[in-house]
Structure formats: structure tokens, C-alpha cells
Amino acid sequence: MKVIDAHCDALNRMMLRPDIDFHSSEHLDVTLERLVASGSAMQLFAVYLSATLHSPGFREVLQCIDYFYTKVLAHPQMRHIRYAGELAQAEAEGKIGAMLTLEGVDGLMGDELYLRTVFQLGVRCIGLTWNYANWAADGVKEPRQGGLTLKGRQFVKQCEELGIILDVSHLTERGFWELAELSPRPFIASHSNALDIAPDPRNLSRAQIEAIRDRDGRIGLTFIPWLVDTTRPAVMTDLLRHIDYVASLGGGHILGFGSDFDGLSRKTEGLEHAGCFPALAELLARHYDDDFVRGLLYENWRTFFERSLPVSVI
Template sequence: MSQRVIDFHCDVLYKMLYTGEVDLAQHESRDITLPKLIEGNVGLQVLALFVEPSLVTGPPRFSQLVRMIDVYHEHMLNHPEIRALKWREELADAVNQQDRINTILSLEGVDALEGDLVYLRTLFHLGVRFIGLTWNHSNWAVDGTLEPRQAGFTETGKQLIKECERLGMTLDVSHLNEAAFWELLELSDRPLIASHSNAKAIFDHPRNLSDEQIKAIIARDGRIGITYVPYFVADKEEVTIDDLVKHIDHIVNLGGNKHVMLGSDFDGIDKKIQGLEHAGQHPALLEVLEKRYGQAFVQDIAHGNAYRFLSQNLPSRAE
């Protein structure tokens, strides 16, 4: 399988920062290493900036995000194969460089912005292009999927949405509760992504999307990143690629063949789907899909749908 891959979600920077194991070329315990990215023919990897509260580090702080971005610059971009992608104008060249792996930064949960939109603008200048608004629970902006009260956006959260739209930062609805999802569609005009979520109709998990949510994302010309998290896929001990394909089938049947992409969540999960244990194994999924749908569809899900979204929604350097 020779298809180049765009993967819209992974947590390798989190692992690199918090374990101190920052050599991208080694550490086989990680799902994402330079050799695995090359093996999987990954042409673009979106890298999440995720900071969680802990007894050691305390609540999420902006300084922790800066340290994670420092790891990115010092220990990922120091490899000549890895390139930072920030602007729409860079996209065409990126696709044509078969010997390069492009990377884009994404924020997973706005907790560490500390309610300060100056910090948001600073992240934009540092190359962050996607904003996941929360991670399962509540923060100063909004409630997540597992927050018991299931509320929507605060007033400061609404200001955050406006500023993201002004800057051209795409909002990510993965981890949002459903009430907040629908409120966001009223507050925002731009296309949205669910970077790493599956179909609730196939497996009823709070992190998966209802049919109505999937249709709304499609209607807005957004994208849904099928995720390899086994406990979002099926309730069984050994989850297979065939189980994952059921979620893809369902989204396609809802009209999403041009809106589905990949959002692995590698290095953010402990259990793995059989045959999809690391970034080098993306082709295993694509081979199954080619037998089912043909080469044109595989090209779309591997990179085409994501590329078209980026070509229309990445900010322009000229604007």
C-alpha cells in the first residue's frame, strides 16, 4: 500500500515531555517514532498539545504548553525529515515532498490557556492551527463529555470561539458534550472537525458521535477522524480492523465518504486494535478498505479528504 497518510491526532509530544524520552528515532515503546512514521508512509502528522492536572505538576499552565512546544522544536524538528507546516501556501509543496513528514500542532483542551486570549494568539503565532476545546471534563470555557452537568459555553468560552474564527484556527469537537456541540454550531460559521471520534450508532460510547452530529459536521463540510481507540470501537477483549471498518461504513452511509479521515490517537492509548498497534501499521487498515471500497476511496480516507480540508481552512500567510 503506497498511499501517503494524514493522521489528525496523536499524543507523542505528551509522552516525550512527561517521560523525558525525547529521541524521536528510538524508544520502541512509543507508537510514533521516526522509523514508524516512515514505515507507515505518513506524510502529515497532527501533534496534540495535551496538558493534564496532576499532583506533581499541579493544574494545567501555559508554561507547560511552552515546554511541550520546545520539545517539538528541539527534538522533532531537529530531524531533517520532519517539517513544520503552518500556512495554506506551504501545503502544495508539502504534498510533493515525498521525503518529508509534515507536522501541524493542535491544542487538546484549552485549560492551560488559563482563560487568557493573549495565550491563544501566542499559540497561533507558534503554529497551533486546531483547538480542541476540552478533554472530557469542564474547564473555564466549556463542559466535556464526562462532565455530569453537561453544560455549554461560558461567556469567556464564547469569546474564545470568536477569536479562533478571527485567527483562522479550526475548532475540534472531539471531547465536547452534545449540548455544547450544538451550541458551538450556533456560535460558529466555519467548518469543524472531530479529530478522533467514531460512530455512536455502532458503539454507544460518550466520546462517539450521534448520527445527527455526524450529519451536521458533513453539512458544514467538516471532517471526522476515525480513531483507533479500541474502547471507542467495540466492547470486546480483542478489537479488530474489521470492527473499526464498521464505523467507517456507517459514516459513509450517512454521506460522509468525502468527510472521513484518520485520527489514530497513537501514544494516547494503552490498548490497541489488532494490527494497528503503531504508526507503521496504517497501511493494514488501508489494505482492508481498498478491498471493500477501491483505490479512490482509500486515497480519500488516507489523505485526500484531509488535504482538501486543509487547503480550504488553513490560514493564509497573506491574510
């Protein structure tokens, strides 16, 4: 079994607790030991600047990226994934891929130089905002429910030119459709579920799911319990309803997982940390055929990144 997880906040945990050891820590959901135990092929690590930080800016973005290099990539089992073909190389070497993403562009401060800098440092997926408004866009909890700003529209074009994958998780629905109109390339929702199954504004409507399907993007079903079930404490089997719903729309091939481990105040029962993926795989195997399960856990994300990551010029 191989696994690709499209979202975790382990770097933010390390920012808040610099003493945390990525190899094995009771304070992290995603650790090296758990990635090895779960059969991880690649973990995506989000640069997310917590509101608990004082006036987070570009320095804090760099500090978070520095933790990625000094704490995560310092382990010889980990391999930095930046370009097409590198995941296959990592697997051939028996290593686990690690990709940098950016959750909210607040710290880039609308500066194209900062965007180019984080690209050079390895950021390959970017979500414009978190739950609230910033200089680029409104998040889903912003009362005015606006879309992209003028600078946000320019930013989308700049990401397109660099080959950065855009992520619509946390973006308002208006912002979603504006981004879809601006961007001809496939985009992702790294950690979102189906609105019709769990009616939380962070989840995706049927029309949004179909739009991602139609351009062959990807959706990472998340383990955030209130996005799995809004009526009661969520359990692992509740994810099956989201899988079945998206599959019923012809979107089975666009589904993967985006756990949001290390970003959760509460957990879905049975999915408390990265070491729980084998149990999830067993559940999926009881309900779906082998090819479909392999797609959910690994293959759908792998094929997407293989074609969507930039090609190295070196």
C-alpha cells in the same frame, strides 16, 4: 500510499519522559521511522497537558510546544505546517508535514494573549476541552453535561478571527451544538467514531455526523478500542462498520483517521502504532475502491486543510 493522521499524543509522552527520542523509541507509538515506513504525508501533534502534571498552566503548554520544535522539527525530514500550501511544498520536498494542535484550553487560562501566542507558534486546531470541565466548556464525562461558558463563547470567536480550526472531539453534545451555532466555518472531530456503532459518549450521534457533513467538516475515525467496539476487544476490521455507517449517511468524503496513538492504555488489535497504517490500507483496499481508500487515508484531510488553514501574509 499517503497517510494523514489527525491526532496523536506523542508530545505528552515526551513531556512525561524527556529522554524519549522521537527518531526511534520503544516508548512511542509515533516515531520518525514509523512515519516514514507508513507513507505519512502529515502527522498532527496534540498539545495535551496530562492530569499527572502538577497544576499544568501556560508554561507547560510552552514546554510541550518546545518539545515539538526541539524533538520533532529538529529532524530535517519534518516540515512544520502552518499555512495553506505548505503541505504541498513539504510533499514536493519529500518531507513529512507536522502540525500542532491543542487538546483542551485549560493552560491558556482564558487569556487571549496566550491564544495569539500559541497561534504564532503554529497551533492550528484547538479542542476546547478534554473529558471534563474547564473555564471554556464541559467535556463528555462532566456530570452536569453543560455547554460553553461565556468565556468559551468569546474564545470561539477569537479562534474564528485567527483562522484556527475548532475540534469537537471530547466536547459535550450540548457544547457541540452551541459551537455549531456560533461558528459558521467547518469544524472537525479529530478522533471520534460513530455512536450508533459503539455507544460511548465520546462518539458522535447521527445528528452530529450529519451536521459535520452538511458544513463539509471532517471526522477522524479513531483507534481507541472502546470507541471502536464497546462489547469486546476491538480489532482492525471493526473500523469498517464505522466507515460504512458514516458513508451510508452521505459522509464518506468527510472521513479520515485520527489514531490517538501514544494516548492509549489499550490498543485495537492490528493498530498498535503508526507503522500499522500499511496493514490498514491493505484492509481498506479489499473492501473499497481506490479513490475512496485514498480519500480515507489522505485526500479528505488534505483538501480540508488546504482550504481551511490561514493564508500566510509573508
